[in-house]
Amino acid sequence: MPIPPDIENVAMLGWHVYPMNNRTKAGCFKGAHAAASCDLDIIERWCREYPGCNWRVVMGPSRLFALDVDRAGQTHRADGFAALRGLVAKHGPLPPRPMTRTGGSGGAVLFFQHNGEELRGASGCPAPGLDPHRNGQAIVIPPSRHPVTGGAYTWRRECAPWEVAPPPIPDWLAHMLRPPPEPERDYRRNPFYVTNDRAFQVLMKAVHEVETAPSGGSNDTLNKQSYRIGRWCGAGVLDPSEARESLLVAARARGIPFREARDTIRSGLRGGMRNPHRERTA
Incomplete structure (x- = not known):
């Protein structure tokens, strides 16, 4: 099986991906998450071994931060789009960035550069319906399909990462995600x-x-x-x-x-x- 074009393109940008079971969301093999790679030879082998698999990108080695925006409905209770619109209205617009349409609720994932900023990753931060992903966390990317709904993950129009590069995280968003000071340890x-x-x-x-x-x-x-x-x-x-x-x-x-x-x-x-x-x- 050839490498899907979307996966080949992001790998050439240095995004570290791994194959994911298209029914359970688990990696296709033990240690898949830790083995995430942008090496096309390795990815090509995975395509042969796991035809039709889904794909995830790992944030840390890819130098990425992703904001998962939930759409209220059967799979999510909070309206992440309304929350994000409120934040943008208060703090200013987001820069052009790669963005997907998710295959479950029809939500969105926004990608930014992560240059080592200390960021929290708790679900619902900075507002209900918004889920940040960074460091060792991973997120599903096109051309995957949701294991429950069967919906396709796609890049929004003119928002693929080979069309628009991930921009730096906006200062106001990075500030809201900054963790509290760590207590001193003895x-x-x-x-x-x-x-x-x-x-x-x-x-x-x-x-x-x-x-x-x-x-x-x-x-x-x-x-x-x-x-x-x-x-x-x-x-x-x-x-x-x-x-x-x-x-x-x-x-x-x-x-x-x-x-x-x-x-x-x-x-x-x-x-x-x-x-x-x-x-x-x-």
Whole structure:
């Protein structure tokens, strides 16, 4: 199978993509998220191995920030378009940017450059119906189809990334997404330390495990992975809010109800933080 033109085009722009199961939203193979690539030879092999798959782009290595705008309806309760119009009316227009039409509710995803700004990624931030994606988070892109509705993800007219480059995040939006100052931590309480790179890989693996959890065991998997990540938070190398947001995104992709996922993650993280991970590194 040849590489879909949309995927070839974004890969040539340096967007790191991976193949996604077109029925479950999970990666087509274990570790797909961490293996995201812009190498055309690798992507061509994936096309042969997983014909007809959907695709996601990972924000961090692609230097992207995406704002998912929900359309109120059967799949979303909040009206992200109304929320965004209100913000634009108050703070000023958005610059031209790549933008998709999503295949589920018919919402939109807006893409911007991410140059290392500290940004929150909680669903509903900066307003209900708006979901930011950055760092290790990923989002579905054309030519994928929604696994439930069958609707196609498409680039809005003259808004493909090879037609208009992702602009910098508007200052007002970056300001609204800026995380609160982190509380000071007393690292003397934990003489052991771990590397941030290792902790990030553990978090990405936990996200994958939750997204691909077997039917009937998704909440158990979420609890187990939340506890595991909580131990790294307790060690002081993962931010609890960052971990919570990433796990919530994974739970949402797996279809776990929000309230159930929120309570499970909260309990698991708390339990893990009471038993911090300890690992000596050279």
